[in-house]
Amino acid sequence: MSKQLSAMSWRKGNGVAGRPWNGAKREYDLFKELTVGVIVVSLLVVAVSAIFSSPDDKSVTLKSWANSQPNDFVVTTNAELGHTSDSAGYGPPYNSTTDASQTIGALDLQSLAGVKIPIDSAKDFVIGPLSTLPNTPAAVSTWKAASSAQQTAWTDAYGKALDTAKGDPAAVASGNYGPVPAITGELLTMAKQGSLDSVLNAGGSFYNFNYTRSMLFLGDSAYFTDLATSLHLTGDQWGMINGIGYYPGQSWLWMFSLFYQIEPFKSLPNADLVIILIVAALTMVLMIVPLIPGLRDLPRLIPIHRLIWKDYYKRR
Template sequence: MRTTSARRKIRPDDALARRPWHGTLREYDLFKELTVALVVVGLVTVVVSAVLGSPDDPSITLKSWAVAAPSDFVATATAELGGTSETAGYGPPYNNTPDATQKIGAFDPQTWSGVQIPIDTAKDFVIDPLSALPNPPTALKTWTGATDTKRTDWAAAYSDALVTAAGNNPAKVGTGDYGPVPAMTDALLLMAQQGALDGVLTARETFYNFDYTRSILFLGDGTYFPDLAASQHLTGEQWGMMNETGNTPGQSWLWLFSFWYQVEPFASAPNADLLVVLVMLVLSVMLMLVPLIPGLRDIPRWIPVHRLIWRDYYKRR
């Protein structure tokens, strides 16, 4: 049998790599570079974050609300019982309140989506939490045993009485036919001040309790949380949704969304959210289709800013 030995052909790239280096040599300390990258850059990051970073304000909880503004808490709980709060009349995805959705003619995506997170404000925010107490107040039986009309009358009467009371203080409310409402709201206030209400509203069947929807909605129905936002200039009149507490800049990528809320007709439109979403959708589609839109795709030729940025490249060409 005849055998042959094949010699591997050396490619030009391999031949170049095999040549000895005759240029300048310089020591390279990998450990030193790693130290600089981790320690020095880390220290600089920490210092700059401490000076220029976002503020670390404590979270607003139902407990802090109930302790700081008990009158507002009781008034909000009463509105939840009477079904007159903002959440109670929000519409989808929380409930089926008629004519509560934002729409443009027959275009009504909020209704189309349906109720995905059903919330009964009286049951979810007041009755169920009080029922979870080791010794639920006896006022619960009176409330659940009454008719819907009677419940509405009780809540409306107590809500009106709170408005006329000195400082809206529940302790200074005059006598009236309020039924079990004062006892229920007082029990819920005590529950919140002790910190138990936060845990009850976030408790679910799952092991991890990360659903704060009900807590946030309940908190937002009062005036305490919006007043805090106004005191920090977070209502949209200055930086809009970009703002954070104090003078710290917020999420810059939201400026385009926030911009539309500051100009007409969006600023005064009852369906401003839907209008802004549609405008941003159209702008996003136009951005994706820039290479296909005559005139728009020619702007770089008419305003060649890119030639200034990459002037060295174009100079060589």
């Protein structure tokens, strides 16, 4: 009994919870709120989504690329074979290309973790997938038997011929390209059939959600860049924070994207590293605002919150 009395006295104490309410009162219909909150809002969400939602674009795949831009596919495949693509020279975490990482003096964050996802563009994007075919093309065996110098000579010669032919393999003049034209043609056929997507994304497992290799291969193409440009998704179009269209989407990325639009950051060769460090420093400042004299007093010195909650402060 004494415990109950002490509990009651605690509830009726002088704290905020124990004070009597002297403000306005009104009836409250919980069932009506539940009806509006669940049924009406659900109908509104469905209706507005049907009218104003973003377009449901189809996924970009190696198959769609090969069928819509076969010439670009061949040009990119030759670059992968010759290790001259962006992926081939990216550096950590994909490969150990010399001087590929962004640095500030001795600070090299990109290389700290090392090569965690080893990528050999010729082997992983071209020769490996072709080797999985039931009848491996003879051109693959010829390529494997050649020296690195010979392979480089073939891809360099074919790349220059493709440039002269404006990227059209059918218009390439005859020359010493070794098995490269046959290899690029076989991979193009494989991609058009859709089997290249399956092979690159398999990763040695039946269930796989790692699209790193196919994304890197696509990212090396002019097709993918042109597609991003048409959807306003490139860096100079505020693409880091876009959904599809012109306007910003994920607002939490605006600080990163802002610096890419202005000088001198947009012209720096190590812009990624510089901007990451700047945003990290600004984030730390934001985290310690309650500890910074003067800055932490701004809400008291500039009481904008009193305008927002003016009814409360008026009653008070």
